[in-house]
Amino acid sequence: MDMAVVPSSATGGRRVPGVRGTGGPPRRLSREDWITGALEAIAAGGLAAVAVEPVAARLGATKGSFYWHFANREELLTAALLVWEQRGTAEVIDELEAIADPALRLRALFARAFGATVTGSVEAALLADAPSPLVAPVLERVTQRRLEYLERIYSALGQPAPQARGRAVLAYTTYLGLFSLRRAAPTAVTEKGLSAALEQFLASPPEAGGTPSEE
Amino acid sequence: MDMAVVPSSATGGRRVPGVRGTGGPPRRLSREDWITGALEAIAAGGLAAVAVEPVAARLGATKGSFYWHFANREELLTAALLVWEQRGTAEVIDELEAIADPALRLRALFARAFGATVTGSVEAALLADAPSPLVAPVLERVTQRRLEYLERIYSALGQPAPQARGRAVLAYTTYLGLFSLRRAAPTAVTEKGLSAALEQFLASPPEAGGTPSEE
DNA sequence: GGCGTTCCATACGGTGCCGTATGGAGATGA
């Protein structure tokens, strides 16, 4: 679900910005460069870490550059969140749609989701900053879309609507919980535990049939 | 005689601080008052909201008071986190130990946990600030203790050790996930979903016995 | 090689917070 923080903006072989600090010949920055810098800052320290001057320093520039591309800090944040939202929805789902079999698709989804790392993750940082009025609507949309998508897969697997919804929510709750648990007590998250959770949400529900079948 | 308009400080029922702002006669603050104020600030806006001057204003005092009771901001944070940790471990567990039957105890625990509200919760805020070096160790200890406690209950219910651990981690993960989900998409957390999750972790595990018994 | 446009560095004022210094008020005991 999460993504690597931004592939740099196709500059042939040229010197990418971002810590161009020492030695690099000064290059001009694009709006996208700043968005990339903002997303990196978010991954590193949350919204609060997106401060104009520090990000500028990291990009090897100054505020003068920033305020030419953006009206203010909030505009940068909004733009960065928009980019994250679009990538987080389109990309992942498109990639999974390539898999025809719903069961395999679900497995691929979980493998990707539960394998995501926390440190340096934009998603983890945004979850932490969820109460922010800038983040809240973005997070809400992304979450709803993911839940609907999960529900659709469960439905395709033959679950009736209410159960499909319930299992989707429960699975996603576990996904979110793993983010928190990894930060709260990293040692508690074991490989065994992960695969157990994975099987849990891949198998048919316990309350549906009589005997729990192992797939 | 300093007969002021307002009744002097010897008026039986003492005037508690905290928003004593308008009209209240100035009262002296204790170290505990500041810790309470800090915890309220954390619940409202996380660690970042614990700023000396704003908290002082909310308590109807100034920095002068604060820096007499504490060396600096960090000392206040540490003290507040310690109080939270002690309350979070001792109190809850003691209360639950009163219940003899492990099954009922587990139910009471989940009812309490899943019913917890998020808004204004110190716990939710600390989870968001988990990466902070001040919060991390506290959160880690609390999490480990809770996991061990959960595991013990599952063991008392007859689960073999590995399963008990696994179910404890999974249940706690769901608990944490609900915090995130409530903030990310509040409408997705329904009463039905909650009770479904609850039954899930109260019933015997699908892979252990043959038929899932409804308690 | 001049010229306009694009982009940016520097300097500046403003704000919110931290921590210190200091004088003084309020309680307390002799």
Next chain:
DNA sequence: TCATCTCCATACGGCACCGTATGGAACGCC
């Protein structure tokens, strides 16, 4: 009543960041 200890308000300097103003460098175009 006076001396002392406890607690606190105010004033001050410093830091990090925001946003503005302005002059000038880099670049595209003719």
